Amino acid sequence: MKKFKIAIAAIAFLLGLVWVVTPLPSPLFLGDYSTLILDEEGEYLRIFLNSNEQWCFPPSEEPIPEKLVKAVILYEDKRFFYHPGVDPIAVIRAIIQNAKSSERLSGASTITMQVARISRPKERTILNKLLEMVQAVKLEIRYSKEDILRIYFTHAPYGGNIIGYKAACLRYWGKEPDELTWAEAAALAVLPNSPSLINPVAGQEQFKEKRDNLLKKLLDEGVIDEETFELSLMESVPGGQVPFPVHAPHLARRMENIFPGRRVRTTIDMDIQTLAEELAREHAANLQRYGTDNVAVLIAETRTGKVRAYVGSQDFFDDERLGKVDGVIAPRSTGSILKPFLYALAMDEAIILPDSRIKDIPTYYGSFSPYNADMEFRGLVTARSALINSLNVPAVRLLYTYGIYEFYSFLQVAGMTTLFRTPDDYGLPLILGGAEGRIWDLVALYRGLGNSGDFSGLIVLEGDSLEPGNRLISPGACYLVLEILKELKRPGSEYYWHQFSNQWPIAWKTGTSYGHRDALAIGVSPQWTIGVWAGNFSGEGNPNLMGSRSAGTLLFSIFNSLPKNPKLAWFKKPALDLTEVELCAESGYLAKPECEHKIIRDSPRTVKTLKICPYHRTLFLNDDETYQVCSMCWETGEYREVDRLVYPPEVVQYLKERGQSFRAVPPHNPDCPTLSFDNPIEIIYPVEGSRILVPRDITGEYQKVIAKAAYSVEKSELYWYLDDDFIGATLDRHTMPIALETGRHTVSITDSEGHTKRVNFRAERK
Ligand SMILES: [Zn+2]
Numbered sequence: 001m002k003k004f005k006i007a008i009a010a011i012a013f014l015l016g017l018v019w020v021v022t023p024l025p026s027p028l029f030l031g032d033y034s035t036l037i038l039d040e041e042g043e044y045l046r047i048f049l050n051s052n053e054q055w056c057f058p059p060s061e062e063p064i065p066e067k068l069v070k071a072v073i074l075y076e077d078k079r080f081f082y083h084p085g086v087d088p089i090a091v092i093r094a095i096i097q098n099a100k101s102s103e104r105l106s107g108a109s110t111i112t113m114q115v116a117r118i119s120r121p122k123e124r125t126i127l128n129k130l131l132e133m134v135q136a137v138k139l140e141i142r143y144s145k146e147d148i149l150r151i152y153f154t155h156a157p158y159g160g161n162i163i164g165y166k167a168a169c170l171r172y173w174g175k176e177p178d179e180l181t182w183a184e185a186a187a188l189a190v191l192p193n194s195p196s197l198i199n200p201v202a203g204q205e206q207f208k209e210k211r212d213n214l215l216k217k218l219l220d221e222g223v224i225d226e227e228t229f230e231l232s233l234m235e236s237v238p239g240g241q242v243p244f245p246v247h248a249p250h251l252a253r254r255m256e257n258i259f260p261g262r263r264v265r266t267t268i269d270m271d272i273q274t275l276a277e278e279l280a281r282e283h284a285a286n287l288q289r290y291g292t293d294n295v296a297v298l299i300a301e302t303r304t305g306k307v308r309a310y311v312g313s314q315d316f317f318d319d320e321r322l323g324k325v326d327g328v329i330a331p332r333s334t335g336s337i338l339k340p341f342l343y344a345l346a347m348d349e350a351i352i353l354p355d356s357r358i359k360d361i362p363t364y365y366g367s368f369s370p371y372n373a374d375m376e377f378r379g380l381v382t383a384r385s386a387l388i389n390s391l392n393v394p395a396v397r398l399l400y401t402y403g404i405y406e407f408y409s410f411l412q413v414a415g416m417t418t419l420f421r422t423p424d425d426y427g428l429p430l431i432l433g434g435a436e437g438r439i440w441d442l443v444a445l446y447r448g449l450g451n452s453g454d455f456s457g458l459i460v461l462e463g464d465s466l467e468p469g470n471r472l473i474s475p476g477a478c479y480l481v482l483e484i485l486k487e488l489k490r491p492g493s494e495y496y497w498h499q500f501s502n503q504w505p506i507a508w509k510t511g512t513s514y515g516h517r518d519a520l521a522i523g524v525s526p527q528w529t530i531g532v533w534a535g536n537f538s539g540e541g542n543p544n545l546m547g548s549r550s551a552g553t554l555l556f557s558i559f560n561s562l563p564k565n566p567k568l569a570w571f572k573k574p575a576l577d578l579t580e581v582e583l584c585a586e587s588g589y590l591a592k593p594e595c596e597h598k599i600i601r602d603s604p605r606t607v608k609t610l611k612i613c614p615y616h617r618t619l620f621l622n623d624d625e626t627y628q629v630c631s632m633c634w635e636t637g638e639y640r641e642v643d644r645l646v647y648p649p650e651v652v653q654y655l656k657e658r659g660q661s662f663r664a665v666p667p668h669n670p671d672c673p674t675l676s677f678d679n680p681i682e683i684i685y686p687v688e689g690s691r692i693l694v695p696r697d698i699t700g701e702y703q704k705v706i707a708k709a710a711y712s713v714e715k716s717e718l719y720w721y722l723d724d725d726f727i728g729a730t731l732d733r734h735t736m737p738i739a740l741e742t743g744r745h746t747v748s749i750t751d752s753e754g755h756t757k758r759v760n761f762r763a764e765r766k
């Protein structure tokens with residue numbers, strides 16, 4: 001009796017020991033899964049191999065298709081739902097069978113035991129089988145039957161590098177599990193136990209035989225009917241593999257780096273993505289004939305900021321053309337693409353309205369002197385025309401007035417992430433493409449313009465949301481600028497878009513970077529914001545590269561192909577954010593009594609006031625109208641009051657060149673004592689009466705002489721004349737390069753107050 005007790009205790013101890021020394025692997029699976037990148041609807045954009053080069057989808061909560069469950073249970077483990085992890089009936093039968101024959105150990109393995117085995121594959125020995133049994137019981141204690149099935153289907157091997165039923169369905173038939181036929185379910189059921197069957201050369205016949213046997217069992221058990229059985233037999237077993245789709249590969253790669261092994265649902269719309277990819281590829285093929293290799297496209301929804309298409313390059317796999325570079329986030333020169341924001345901000349600051357005239361004259365900021373693409377100066381242009389024609393001089397002058405720090409900080413807060421230098425470092429060229437930007441950021445910026453000035457960015461992960469409330473420009477100013485950008489001339493046949501009633505308006509702008517390295521076009525409608533870049537990832541310039549032609553044409557072929565919501569055809573006028581003001585028709589600034597023609601225009605509601613028309617003036621003239629006079633020099637009562645449009649002389653010259661005629665404005669009475677009052681202008685160089693030797697450079701070319709002036713009024717312009725011809729305006733640092741011929745010359749400088757200083761000197765070229 002005592003011995004018996006000891007024996008029982010010993011067995012209990014041994015069992016306990018086995019229980020303790022065979023813990024469940026923790027974690028059960030190492031979680032080495034494929035990264036799945038999905039579009040908004042759950043369609044696959046891209047599927048990545050896991051770190052073991054396997055296709056193994058991460059676990060999901062989707063139900064396992066019933067066909068597959070029935071087929072597997074019938075094939076592997078009939079009593080699965082009734083046993084505790086180990087099937088005693090199957091074990092006894094296996095022992096008898098194995099005792100009878102000398103063949104290797106077979107059968108008796110339940111689905112639960114297989115889960116234990118595939119979680120940490122080991123050699124198939126009796127001892128290991130016993131360990132699996134213990135672990136299976138433990139699994140049954142910890143997990144429900146449904147969980148165990150799900151774990152099994154997610155991790156079972158299906159041949160080659162395919163793990164799990166989902167990868168198998170997609171890889172063998174290109175379909176989702178719930179679309180499986182009975183023949184396909186049966187084929188999948190037999191694979192995990194002999195995955196080498198999938199070998200297309202050797203295994204095909206054997207594979208079909210095993211599958212058909214299982215189908216017969218399903219028929220015998222009454223799971224399928226005779227007709228289904230017959231039809232199923234006619235289906236072939238899979239031989240090869242269906243390649244996985246590749247869409248938005250650059251975005252997919254970014255997401256895989258951030259969320260490896262996860263299922264990542266993006267905001268991409270497969271239809272729009274496919275459309276953009278096709279159009280980008282076609283367009284790039286055209287550009288490539290003229291030496292431009294690469295194209296990138298980003299499309300977002302204006303209202304939600306959701307990215308709907310992301311084309312990093314025209315062809316991810318074109319290594320010769322550096323197709324793996326992501327043109328959506330690679331920083332490139334911005335060209336003129338930032339100008340609209342400056343105009344909108346300047347409207348909020350009451351510096352200009354669309355009709356306000358801005359000077360377009362040679363202007364020197366120290367050594368920096370902007371010029372327009374056509375190398376011409378127009379004297380005065382409306383802000384509207386300056387923006388439509390993307391003139392550089394008015395934009396630089398506007399930036400100077402608005403403030404480079406203010407504009408820089410706007411760009412930062414609005415979401416430009418590539419301002420690596422300081423505002424001083426960029427200087428005024430910032431507005432001409434001095435800074436680099438990402439298409440991603442620029443599309444976000446334009447979307448802000450179309451989103452009533454709320455710059456809340458873009459999202460690409462489904463479920464993310466944007467936080468509104470980053471309003472940096474008033475809805476009124478945004479609207480006025482969008483109305484201007486709508487009028488930009490479209491490229492090619494799009495030029496006549498107004499004449500076609502089926503054409504949709506879009507506010508858009510182009511940019512061409514220095515050296516023709518980058519062509520940009522960005523457009524925004526209430527529904528879509530589209531960014532297009534064309535250029536060479538190698539950085540090589542190309543004279544054929546122009547914003548409108550190289551990028552604009554693709555912008556419009558995309559915009560015209562996108563689905564349109566008629567309710568979002570064009571921006572609604574933000575009536576509450578605009579107020580009517582009376583402007584002078586000639587200057588575009590607030591009208592005053594002297595102004596001849598007046599117009600009513602919209603203005604953003606702002607606390608600041610637009611300046612009053614500077615060009616209409618009441619002149620006091622002597623009787624002959626040969627001199628202007630003032631209270632210091634008129635004889636009592638002997639003057640006439642005349643209202644005149646008086647443009648400053650520095651613009652008159654250019655307006656005349658463009659065919660405008662003016663009544664000359666008489667000079668001030670030379671006998672007037674005010675003219676000898678303190679003069680804030682001082683000419684430092686050349687000196688009165690001096691003789692200047694025109695210098696040459698090392699090649700022998702004559703160089704310009706740098707004239708210098710001092711001006712005691714800060715932030716104001718000086719206007720320079722050489723021999724009475726206007727040669728330029730200076731700001732801040734009053735230095736002016738002058739080309740001099742041999743002979744006598746006069747340099748004269750005036751300011752906007754009417755002060756004048758002049759020097760006479762002689763130049764010699766030797
Ligand atoms: Zn006026």
Ligand SMILES: [Zn+2]
Binds near residue numbers: 629633
């Ligand atoms: Zn006077």
